[in-house]
Amino acid sequence: MGNQEPEIEERADRVAARAFGRCLKHKRKDAGLTRADLSRRAGISASYLASIERGSANPTLDTMVKLADVVGSGVAEMLSPGT
Numbered sequence: 083m084g085n086q087e088p089e090i091e092e093r094a095d096r097v098a099a100r101a102f103g104r105c106l107k108h109k110r111k112d113a114g115l116t117r118a119d120l121s122r123r124a125g126i127s128a129s130y131l132a133s134i135e136r137g138s139a140n141p142t143l144d145t146m147v148k149l150a151d152v153v154g155s156g157v158a159e160m161l162s163p164g165t
Contacts, residue, residue, distance in 0.1 A: 096137070099137045099138075102141070105159075106135055106160060113152075120153070124149050126148075
């Protein structure tokens with residue numbers, strides 16, 4: 083039974099990463115920013131940003147805060163379902 087917890091946590095991390103990435107992409111486009119603009123302002127590479135937007139990267143909290151700040155949002159809002 084204890085073996086299921088890491089799998090559940092891993093699945094939750096993937097769901098959160100996808101939700102954050104999807105919301106980030108939407109907010110970036112609404113702000114009229116290109117990936118190059120956002121990545122430069124947040125101090126990350128454009129390829130890493132693309133991975134975050136696809137939900138295939140698991141960014142640190144610090145990176146999420148920087149990205150959320152640039153698009154004028156908060157991390158909690160961006161992790162909420164349906165945003």
